[in-house]
Amino acid sequence: KQEVTQIPAALSVPEGENLVLNCSFTDSAIYNLQWFRQDPGKGLTSLLLIQSSQREQTSGRLNASLDKSSGRSTLYIAASQPGDSATYLCAVKDNYGQNFVFGPGTRLSVLP
Amino acid sequence: SAVISQKPSRDICQRGTSLTIQCQVDSQVTMMFWYRQQPGQSLTLIATANQGSEATYESGFVIDKFPISRPNLTFSTLTVSNMSPEDSSIYLCSVEKGYNEQFFGPGTRLTVL
Numbered sequence: 001k002q003e004v005t006q007i008p009a010a011l012s013v014p015e016g017e018n019l020v021l022n023c024s025f026t027d028s029a030i031y032n033l034q035w036f037r038q039d040p041g042k043g044l045t046s047l048l049l050i051q052s053s054q055r056e057q058t059s060g061r062l063n064a065s066l067d068k069s070s071g072r073s074t075l076y077i078a079a080s081q082p083g084d085s086a087t088y089l090c091a092v093k094d095n096y097g098q099n100f101v102f103g104p105g106t107r108l109s110v111l112p
Numbered sequence: 113s114a115v116i117s118q119k120p121s122r123d124i125c126q127r128g129t130s131l132t133i134q135c136q137v138d139s140q141v142t143m144m145f146w147y148r149q150q151p152g153q154s155l156t157l158i159a160t161a162n163q164g165s166e167a168t169y170e171s172g173f174v175i176d177k178f179p180i181s182r183p184n185l186t187f188s189t190l191t192v193s194n195m196s197p198e199d200s201s202i203y204l205c206s207v208e209k210g211y212n213e214q215f216f217g218p219g220t221r222l223t224v225l
Contacts, residue, residue, distance in 0.1 A: 032212055043204055044155075044216040046113075051211060089154065093212060099145070099170075100214060102155040 002027045002094050004103035012109040013080055021075040021106045023090035028068045031093040034100070035064050035075050037086040044089065048075070052095075080110045114139060114209045116217035124223045125195055132191045133220045135205035140185035142208075146178070149202040149219075158203075161188045195224045 003026045013019055023033070032051045036044040048057045048064040050073065056065040063076040073090060087107045091100040115138040125131050135144060143162055147155040158178055159167040167180040181189045192199050202219045209215060 034214055036216075041202070041219075041221060043116075043118075043218040044206075046213060046215060049211065049213045091155075091214070099157050099160065104154045 002030075002092060002101045004090060004092050004101050006088075006090060006103040006106050008106060009104065010107040010109075012111065014111050015080060015082060017080050017110075018076070018078050019080055019108070021077070021088050021108070023073040023075070023103055025071045025073075025092045025101075027094055028071050029095045030068060031095050033064075033066055033073050033093075034091050035062075035073075036089045036091065038089060038105070039086050047088075077108075080108075082110050082112045084108060084110050113213075114141070114207050114215040116205060116207065116215060118203075118205060118217040118220050120220060121218065122221040122223075124225065126225055127196055129195055130191055130193045131195065131222060132189050133203050133205075135188045135190070135217055137186045137207050139209075142185070144182065144188045145206045145208075145214075146180065146188070146190045147204045147206065149204060151200070155204065158190070192222065195222075197224045200224045 005024045007022050034049045035047040038044050050057050050066045061078040066073045087105040089105045091102045093100050117136045119134045146158040149155050157170050158173045159169045161167045161180050161182040163182045179191045204219045206216045
């Protein structure tokens, strides 16, 4: 059964710092991996989708990498801003079923 | 991408009652998914809803408690039946588009007293 973990659970940084969020999964037979952000009490916003054949995806200040063999993905946020404050979730879709398995999330606070 | 709306956005309900949550998508999709997010927790999949067939429920979720309808390719409802305070959560619907990218609605925040 696929399990997804994320570290750190929470992170507080001053504005302008570059930061890395980590996602690990136990079964490397994945179809894709997706990063989301969630603002308090809100739904999820898709940030980046990485297919199993890809190594990384970029969107603006965000870069996500994928290393299937080691069961890891990282989300890099450059030049962080207070508006980046949110919970970041990764989700993995494996090759066996239709469903995504979500990690517990990393709560990010960017201080002005 | 997909634009998804949910109704209601939030509700406060009494124990023992039922609430039906609606999910509307701006384009036709094969599968729709219903998730629960309990306070301070990540998302847990409740069921997958295909148009024209019964929903497929995950372990720990049953049709009597969470009946789902999927009358067409752009709409689904989830009912939370015989509610208890433990059902207080955010309920989210989602769809897959394009290269199996998942998109979520804004969620329904349910409080059961």
